[in-house]
Amino acid sequence: MTGEIRRLKTGIAGIDELLEGGIPEDFFVAITGEPGCGKTIFSIHFINQGIIEGDKCIYVTTEESRESIVRQASQFNMKFEEAINDGKLIVIDALMGREDRWSLQNLDPEALVSKIVEAKKELGYGRARVVIDSLSAFWLDKPAMARRYSYFIKKVLSKWSFTILAVSQYAVTTAESFGWGVEHIADGIIRFRRLLRGGELKRFVVVEKMRQTNHSRYLHEIDVKPGVGLVVLGRVDRRVEDYRLPPDVMRKILDSKRRTEEVL
Ligand SMILES: Nc1ncnc2c1ncn2[C@@H]1O[C@H](COP(=O)(O)OP(=O)(O)OP(=O)(O)O)[C@@H](O)[C@H]1O
Numbered sequence: 001m002t003g004e005i006r007r008l009k010t011g012i013a014g015i016d017e018l019l020e021g022g023i024p025e026d027f028f029v030a031i032t033g034e035p036g037c038g039k040t041i042f043s044i045h046f047i048n049q050g051i052i053e054g055d056k057c058i059y060v061t062t063e064e065s066r067e068s069i070v071r072q073a074s075q076f077n078m079k080f081e082e083a084i085n086d087g088k089l090i091v092i093d094a095l096m097g098r099e100d101r102w103s104l105q106n107l108d109p110e111a112l113v114s115k116i117v118e119a120k121k122e123l124g125y126g127r128a129r130v131v132i133d134s135l136s137a138f139w140l141d142k143p144a145m146a147r148r149y150s151y152f153i154k155k156v157l158s159k160w161s162f163t164i165l166a167v168s169q170y171a172v173t174t175a176e177s178f179g180w181g182v183e184h185i186a187d188g189i190i191r192f193r194r195l196l197r198g199g200e201l202k203r204f205v206v207v208e209k210m211r212q213t214n215h216s217r218y219l220h221e222i223d224v225k226p227g228v229g230l231v232v233l234g235r236v237d238r239r240v241e242d243y244r245l246p247p248d249v250m251r252k253i254l255d256s257k258r259r260t261e262e263v264l
């Protein structure tokens with residue numbers, strides 16, 4: 001056994017720095033966060049870096065059509081269309097319900113894994129990157145199945161040499177009622193957040209977990225730049241909670257928490 005861990009660059013310099021160079025090979029990483037906070041764009045960068053490095057790339061899209069993903073990538077000068085035609089990338093469309101070979105008609109976990117394996121066979125031998133955007137879509141109407149489905153998908157795909165990003169939509173209600181799905185079984189968690197501050201939308205990222213990695217534990221502000229994509233602006237010293245709520249509201253919450261603790 002060697003201590004050497006091979007890492008896959010995300011293609012975003014500022015993010016790779018937070019991860020000792022990248023995501024360990026064969027990891028299953030949860031990408032989570034609220035709507036519009038950068039999960040899909042982050043995933044697109046990860047795939048684009050795979051195309052550059054000659055990896056076999058598979059992108060499963062449940063929230064947007066294949067065309068929408070290709071168009072979003074092209075806005076950042078990433079040539080997904082070309083990669084598809086060159087046999088380097090397969091985008092599995094699970095939204096439009098079309099009958100073509102690379103579409104999924106139903107959000108069924110078994111159909112998902114067999115389609116991913118079929119895509120890998122088609123792309124051929126070699127290191128592979130897989131994005132499932134989003135995995136939580138597979139249990140939308142049955143949130144109690146989140147853990148069982150995530151476990152099944154990880155278990156089946158772990159027989160293959162895939163490095164996987166599983167996007168999960170953060171929903172407080174679901175998390176509270178049923179616990180986490182993807183996060184429990186993931187080797188890593190990268191959490192995106194978005195907040196309104198001073199009337200401006202701000203986005204952040206924090207690596208919450210990455211096994212076998214001395215990762216950054218700090219929140220970093222990010223932005224999406226036209227023609228470029230996701231960029232890391234820098235470290236945020238304060239906790240994300242401090243950003244979210246006005247100080248007086250925060251104080252009231254802390255006061256009430258202290259009173260409860262005193263009672264207990
Ligand atoms: N060409 C662009 N130039 C600048 N900003 C852009 C561009 N394209 C997208 N964005 C920004 O990125 C956001 C979308 O990010 P992304 O699709 O990664 O979100 P997400 O976390 O996947 O959301 P969801 O959960 O809804 O799928 C847009 O709302 C917009 O603010």
Ligand SMILES: [Mg+2]
Pocket residue numbers: 039040041063133
């Ligand atoms: Mg998205």
